[in-house]
Amino acid sequence: MTVIDQETIDHVAKLARLDLTDAEKEQYTQELTNIIQLIESLNTMDVSQVTLELDASQEVPFREDLPQQRFDRKDLLKIAPEPEEGFFRVPKILEN
Amino acid sequence: MPQTPTQTEYEAVIGLEIHVQLRTQSKLFCPDSTRFGDEPNVNTCPVCLGYPGALPVLNKKAVEYAVMLGLALNCEIAELSKFDRKHYFYPDLPKAYQISQYNMPVCTNGYMELSTGTRVRINRAHMEEDAGKLVHAGAEGLAGSDYSLVDLNRAGTPLLEIVSEPDIKSAAEAREYMTNMRNIVRYLGVCDGNMEEGSMRCDVNISVRPKGQTEFGTKTEIKNMNSTRAIEQAAEYEIARQVQILESGGSITQASRLWNEATSETMLMRVKEGEADYRYFPEPDLRPLHISREWIEALKRQLPELPEERRARYISELDFSTHDASILVDVKELGDFFDAARPHCPHYKTLVNWLTGEITAYLKTEKKSMADTRLTPNALAELVELQENNTISSTTAKKLLAELLEKGGSPAKIVEERDMAQISDVGELKKMVEDVIANNPKQAQQFRDGKEQVLGFFVGQIMRATQGSANPELVNQLLRELI
Numbered sequence: 001m002t003v004i005d006q007e008t009i010d011h012v013a014k015l016a017r018l019d020l021t022d023a024e025k026e027q028y029t030q031e032l033t034n035i036i037q038l039i040e041s042l043n044t045m046d047v048s049q050v051t052l053e054l055d056a057s058q059e060v061p062f063r064e065d066l067p068q069q070r071f072d073r074k075d076l077l078k079i080a081p082e083p084e085e086g087f088f089r090v091p092k093i094l095e096n
Numbered sequence: 097m098p099q100t101p102t103q104t105e106y107e108a109v110i111g112l113e114i115h116v117q118l119r120t121q122s123k124l125f126c127p128d129s130t131r132f133g134d135e136p137n138v139n140t141c142p143v144c145l146g147y148p149g150a151l152p153v154l155n156k157k158a159v160e161y162a163v164m165l166g167l168a169l170n171c172e173i174a175e176l177s178k179f180d181r182k183h184y185f186y187p188d189l190p191k192a193y194q195i196s197q198y199n200m201p202v203c204t205n206g207y208m209e210l211s212t213g214t215r216v217r218i219n220r221a222h223m224e225e226d227a228g229k230l231v232h233a234g235a236e237g238l239a240g241s242d243y244s245l246v247d248l249n250r251a252g253t254p255l256l257e258i259v260s261e262p263d264i265k266s267a268a269e270a271r272e273y274m275t276n277m278r279n280i281v282r283y284l285g286v287c288d289g290n291m292e293e294g295s296m297r298c299d300v301n302i303s304v305r306p307k308g309q310t311e312f313g314t315k316t317e318i319k320n321m322n323s324t325r326a327i328e329q330a331a332e333y334e335i336a337r338q339v340q341i342l343e344s345g346g347s348i349t350q351a352s353r354l355w356n357e358a359t360s361e362t363m364l365m366r367v368k369e370g371e372a373d374y375r376y377f378p379e380p381d382l383r384p385l386h387i388s389r390e391w392i393e394a395l396k397r398q399l400p401e402l403p404e405e406r407r408a409r410y411i412s413e414l415d416f417s418t419h420d421a422s423i424l425v426d427v428k429e430l431g432d433f434f435d436a437a438r439p440h441c442p443h444y445k446t447l448v449n450w451l452t453g454e455i456t457a458y459l460k461t462e463k464k465s466m467a468d469t470r471l472t473p474n475a476l477a478e479l480v481e482l483q484e485n486n487t488i489s490s491t492t493a494k495k496l497l498a499e500l501l502e503k504g505g506s507p508a509k510i511v512e513e514r515d516m517a518q519i520s521d522v523g524e525l526k527k528m529v530e531d532v533i534a535n536n537p538k539q540a541q542q543f544r545d546g547k548e549q550v551l552g553f554f555v556g557q558i559m560r561a562t563q564g565s566a567n568p569e570l571v572n573q574l575l576r577e578l579i
Contacts, residue, residue, distance in 0.1 A: 017185055028454055060383045065157035067122040067129040071141045086136040087231065087245035090187040094238055 002040060004032040104343070105307040106498050108335045109315075110270050111262035114277055115255050115297040116287045117226065118161040123252035124225045125152030125195065125382075130254075132293065135245035144225075144252035146191035151381050158254035159202070162223050163387060163395050165256055166203030168402055169218050173392050177202045179223075179379040189245050196224035196257075198376045203387070208260075209404070210272050214279040217261040217529055220411070226253040247543040262301065262312070267331035274298060274324045275426065279403035282428050292322050300331055304338045314348040315339070319361055321355045324337040330355040334362050353357065416448065422454045430456070437473035443484045454494065458501055470504030471497075479507040486509065489518045491564060520567040522574075523559075528566075529574045532557045543579050551575060 009029050013020050020028070073086060082089035123130055126143035142150035166173050180198035187377055201222035228248035232241035245525045258277070264270050280288035288295050303315035318334055321327045334390060339346055353362040401409075403425050410421040410431075424431040428453050459465065479500065483493040488511060496507055496516070511517055531535050532554055533540050543550040549570070558571050 004510050011373070013187070015375075038283075060385055061153055062156035062159070063122075063127065063153040063156055065120045065122050067126040067131075069129065069139070069255065070127065073135075075138070076140055076142075076145060077137065084139075084245060087247055088137070088187075090244050090246055092241065092243050093187060093230075093232075094241075 002033070002036050004029055004036060067074075102438065106304045106339045106342070107307050108264075108266060108303065108331070108337075109262045109267075110264035110331060111301045112258075112260045112264065112270060112275070113299045113301070114258045114260075116165065116258065116277075116281055117295045118158050118254040118256055119287050119295075120155055120156060120161065120254055124155050124158050124223070124254035126150075126221070126253055128249075128252065131249075134249055136245075136544040137249060139249045140251070144190070144248060152379075154382060154385070155254060158223065159385065159387065159507075160204050160395060161254070161284075162221070162256050163392060164284050164399060165258075165281065165286055166206065166221055167392075167396055167399060168284055169203070169206040169208060169221065169258070171203035171206030172217060172219060173387060174200060174202055174204065175387055175392075176384055178389075179382045180376045181379050182224075183375045186227070187244060188230050188248075188251070190228070190246075190248060192250065194225060194227065195379055195382070197222035200384075201255075202387070205433055205466060208273060208276060209303050210269055212269055212272075213264075214263060214265060214269055216263045216269075216273055219259045219261050221256050221258040224255050224257060226250050226255050266321065267328045267335065270331045271324050271328035272302060274327050276403065276561065277326070279426060282480075283400055284408075285400075289464070291324070294322075298327060300327060300334075302331060302334045302338070304335055304342065313342075316348065316350065316352050316362075317352045318355055319365065321353060321404055322357070326355060327359060329360060330362060333360065336435045337362065358472070383532045386436065395560070403428075412496045414444065420448050420452050423456060424448070427456075433466055433473055433476070437477045437488070438473055440477035441480050443480050446480045446484060450480065450497065454497055455501070458498075471500045475505070475507055482507055482511060486520055486567065487517050489565070489567065492516050492518065516565060518565050518567045519562055520570060522570065525566060525570055526574055526578070527560055528561060529554075529578050532561075533575075533579055540579050553577075 004028060006025060009020070009025050009032070013025075013028075014030075037092050077083040077086070077088070113423045120130060122128060123139075123144060126141050128139040128141050128144060131139065139419060143152055147496050163173050179195050181193040182195040182196045182198070185192055198232070201220045203221035204219070206218035206221070208218065210216060228246055228251040229245065231236075231245040233245060234240070234242035238244075260273070265272060278289040278291070288523055289331045290296065291298075298316045298321055300321070301312035301315050302318065305311070305313040316334060316338070318330050321330050333551060335354070341348060349367060352365040353366045354365045355361075356363055357574075358411070405423050407425045410416040410424060411418065416424070426436055433481065434447060436446075437447055441447050455466075455471075459469075462468075477494060482488045483490060488496065496510065499505070499510070501506060536557070539550050539553055543554075554575050555571055557566075558566050
């Protein structure tokens, strides 16, 4: 059974750009361990006979290459916290 | 530029990663237009903006273009491939993952032959979506800016990333590989091949090692080159820089470096700390991609003549010089023009000379493409015939060509209407020559006394009288006979 340790939490938090408190780290260590152990129960299934190829009977739905404009920028930008002149504005990327 | 020392002999080991923007009308997973230069975020939708619940649907044309390019690069085309999510956080990637292909790419195991005899193996070519563009406010670049603006028009544009093995041995070979790649995508029509606008982008991985050593040296990656020439210059610079560091007892730091066009140097961009943690996993929103044998064969039959086939045809069948062949292969529209004019023109060598000489020079000075001119293949073939059968002089042909490029028209008609045909009628010219000699007895005497250059004076008189249309060889010959 996999146990998520503090080091893994630090690594994942860094990748996700999350700044966690010690209490949160403790909480997530426990929660993620529970989740991964639940998912690990899938490993008991025998999938040696299952291949991607089995999906071959099902056709991939393709789209023809026909451009369409289906949305108005005005509406799409409505839910952005800080639209600016048609752009999405985002905070400073590099710290000084 | 550092000097290359001579004590130890070094060899360069170079591999290229090329991103080719596939020229579809719509994006890879949604129907937004891929048009360049529109207002920001006009061509976006919930799919490419990464809204929850929006589902990708694969563009069939993008798959066909990827397969065609793979076939042209002698790749094996996978009948079964799949898409994966590659995770990283950056504001130009709204989903926080890029849909790419990780361990089952559409094309594998290809190669390209170079003129040096080097065979560059192609490890793989995989489909993926492009990211958006950022504008950094308050500073010239990312560093020091207060905030950034995101334009996602480009997000979701189909790309094919082509990864070579490190088989390239010099800066010149790197340039040739890229030039050939650009030719191939243009011949196939799957990309416009425009590096300056970013339709083709290239990262060059370079290391050096003492000749004979089998293990690789530490490599650096150079980015930001927007021409084939820049690739060669950047690679040359980087090879020399690395050799100099090793020669002086230092070691190479694995890093990404930026090519600076203005100073012709590579500059440190960021030091690499191990492999980035992309946490790839299969894209659950897309089924595995099946490409049937029949589909692949049908695409193979549709492949046009490829650049190397055209080069071989020009050199072996038509006996072109390698230089002329290169011009007509590298500038596809000139080769197309030649092929269109040739059936109407038995003197095809003269045709080639016009295309690689006067016409290429004209296009360069005027910054035009062949399509911007009014010259047609038929008109050029006609012009060559008029010149070859001595109806017009080469001077007249040049003048006429300039006019045809600007205004178009039929050269035969223009020659007839404006009486531009050269006078090659001996009787007619003889009469003129006799008159000019009779009217200028002093100069005629000077010539008889051995003053050769006076002949030029007589030729000038005749040319003036005929408005340049006398056959100059004939005039010279007659003058010598009659004075």
